[in-house]
Amino acid sequence: MTDWLFGIENLNLSDPDVVFTFARQIPGWGWALAVVAAALLAWLSYTKLEGTRAVRVLLAGARFLAFVVLMVMLAGPQLERPNERVERDWVVMLADRSASMTIADAPGGQSRESQLTEALGAASAPLANLAETRRVLPLGFDSGIFELEVDEAGVVEPGLPDGRRTQLGRSLDLALEEVAARPVAGVVLMTDGTSADAPSRRALQRLRNERVPVFVVPVGSPDPVSDLAIASVDAPSAGFINDSVPVSVSIDRLGSAGTGGATVELVDNATGIVLDSKKLGDTDNEVTLIAKPESAGNAEWSVRLVPDTNDLLDENNTSTIAVRLVDRPLRAIQIDGYPRWEFRYTKNLLLREQTVSSSSILLSSRRRYVQEGDVEIDRLPDSPGGWEGIDVVVIGDVRADLFTQDQLQQIHDLVAIRGAGILWIAGSSATPDTWRGTPLEPLLPITLAGSAKAWTEPVTMRREPAAERLGLLELADDTEGGWPERLADPDTGWALLRWAQHIEPDNVKPTAEVLASAIPANSGGDAAPIVLSMRYGAGRSVYVGTDEIWRWRYARGEELPERFWIPLVRLIGREGLARAGRSAVLEASPPRTEPASPVRISLELIDEQLAQQRPQTVTATIRSDDQNAAPITVTLRPESGSESETDQDVPTFSAVWLPIKPGTYTVEITDAILTTDEALVEQVEVLAPDDELRRPETDFAMLESLAEQTSGRVLEPADLADLETMLPNRQRRVAGTPDIETLWDSPLALILLVLLFGGEWIGRRLIRLV
DSSP: OHHHHHTOSSOOTTOTTOEEEESSOOOHHHHHHHHHHHHHHHHHHHTTSOSOHHHHHHHHHHHHHHHHHHHHHHTOEEEEEOOEEEEOOEEEEEEEOBGGGGOOOSGGGOOHHHHHHHHHHHTHHHHHHHHHHSEEEEEEESSSEEEOEEOTTSOEEOOOOOBSOOOHHHHHHHHHHHTTTSOEEEEEEEEOOOOSSOOOHHHHHHHHHTTOOEEEEEOSOSSOOEEEEEEEEEOOSEEETTSOEEEEEEEEEEESSOOOOEEEEEEETTTOOEEEEEEEOSSOOEEEEEEOOOSOEEEEEEEEEEESSOOSOSTTSEEEEEEEEEOSOEEEEEEESSOOHHHHHHHHHHHHOTTEEEEEEEEOTTSOEEEEESSOOSSSOOSGGGGTTOOEEEEOSOOGGGSOHHHHHHHHHHHHTTOOEEEEEOOSSSTTGGGTTSTTGGGSSBOOOSSOOBOSSOEEEEEOHHHHHHTOOOOSOTTTOSSOGGGGOGGGSTTOBSSBBOOOGGGBOTTOEEEEEEEESSSOOOOEEEEEEEEETTEEEEEEOBSOGGGGHHHHTTHHHHHHHHHHHHHHHHGGGGTTTOSEEEEEESSEEOTTOOEEEEEEEOSHHHHHHOOSOEEEEEEESOTTSOOEEEEEEEOTTTTOSSTTOOOEEEEEEOOOSOEEEEEEEOOTTOOOSSOOEEEEEEOOTTOGGGOOOOOHHHHHHHHHHTTOEEOOGGGGGGHHHHSOOOOEEEEOOOEEEESTTSHHHHHHHHHHHHHHHHHHHHTTOO
16 A cells, blocks of 8 residues: 555665655755745735634645645655665786796796696685685786686686796786776786886886785796706708718807806717717807718707706707718819929828819919829819819919919809809919909908018917817817917927918908918017908808918828818818709708898709799798698799809799797798709797796796785795785675656655645635635
């Protein structure tokens, strides 16, 4: 009956949340003024009418009450029940998923990942309970964020830590965007602190303004850590058996603590035999290993780094290289202008060396020649076919005009295109001055600015680091080191080079390396280059600025000159082996780079049959070590000038590829035109400049600062179980649209108005006012 009188359909009057309100709120003074106006109007209506005073007062009261009821109805009386809901607060959990989590520097020798996994497992039940009262958002992060899986029991499954780069600041920004405009009780950050960026000022400001604490859970070791790693390995792709094959190794010392020494080994993977090993000092970053292979074929060697102390990462201590070994003598041709002492001794050295077959020629001014050596030739080659098979050309003190222009161009192409080597032995008569302006001048490691000058005093020789890196000028016994000290001692007499070209350092070409320097014996002046090496096209050029090496015979016979000359000849002869017998040569340069840095992919068609086809394009396919990444197709096009009219030019196709993501990529020629049995494959390693594993140390100080700035806390991994007790209550009530029942249109309102106005009308009839 009450619900019917008040017109209530959906609300319950006994509900304590139901309140009486007005749709149009009127202040108290407004109600007072309205009541006074109603009373005044009712009084004025009956003050001068005839009738008894009691009847008029009763009728005026009825009118007054009717006016009051009308005013109440106009204010919109209603019953209202608020609709509020409680919004649970959020807890954002960020777990580091970068590769640095694999570093084993946590307590007990376990990895940072194991430390984190154990902590999450121990706190699985409390975290599951936390998810019942709050909204928990588990996220993994490296260079960005991604949601982590949660099993049926509520345990977070972090997955594998394989990110190559950590951006904690960016990840925190993205995580806060995920919970924008929501109540956040806290952020739990589980990481080692290694990051390429720091939390942004905007993120810190938001965390402070919204009073969101950050609870950091550092994992790993707070003490500085370090790691030894193989940065790069440089080795020739081909070599001769019984030859000294140098393998240059660069070492990275990662981390802020001292890394100590190590042993670097070169191992034959097929036999497990250690081909060479060298001790690495506490501060050494480069070492050259020398292998002397005894059998031909395709060999696979491994460079192995064995630290003296415990090392953080074993996976960066090994690198594999492939070398093609050839069982044939190196073919050399020696050309000089007259029978000087150096010519005689080098000729005999080449004759005695079983791994070298040589032809030695003396050219006269009338282009007549005298031939010696173990391989006879009818004449000096005068066609490209005549130079075929020659690995090394030795040019002594001979005038350039004794060669025809065609012969000079053929020697140039033999080095630049076919990959042969050229060895210059300077002299006081013709070399290098007469070679100015010839096709072979570009092959000199020095610029010919004016006439060549000789030292005015005897000099001694000193080996430079570039020679050690290439495994050259190893003249001393193993017990003495690489370079005998007595070779730099002028008092020995025999160590003095009484004639040597004085090469100004400014005249050394930018791409040339100084293998040895000349030191004046008497004046004590500055040293100057005397032995230089330079890559030229596909081959290599070595320049020796003296013809006095033969004097070293007076010390130990042929031993020192042999150790000087034979490795130089082998070095420049190896360059052509990579191209010998191949139809094409693929190159990706540089082989080690960073993301967004261009990589030049080039293909040279050496085989004449392929070269004559002159294809318009060649297709290469690039595959990543990431199995989910799609292969990339690159189209190689002819280089400008590669289709020259000269028959000697090798068609070269190239393209520029821009790697985006870090990883190991395989570049392979997959064009149908190259259907040879040999695989044209090159590898490119793309490393992020801030690669995770290049910075193994943790950054607990940054994490502590982040917690302090946001009024958070630094937690031990075991404290995750007590996280619920540390989080503030950030839940909030959200008001919805209230439930309203209007009363002005209820039966009760109608009844009151009818009774009041009807009663007044009846009263007026009774006193005959109507």
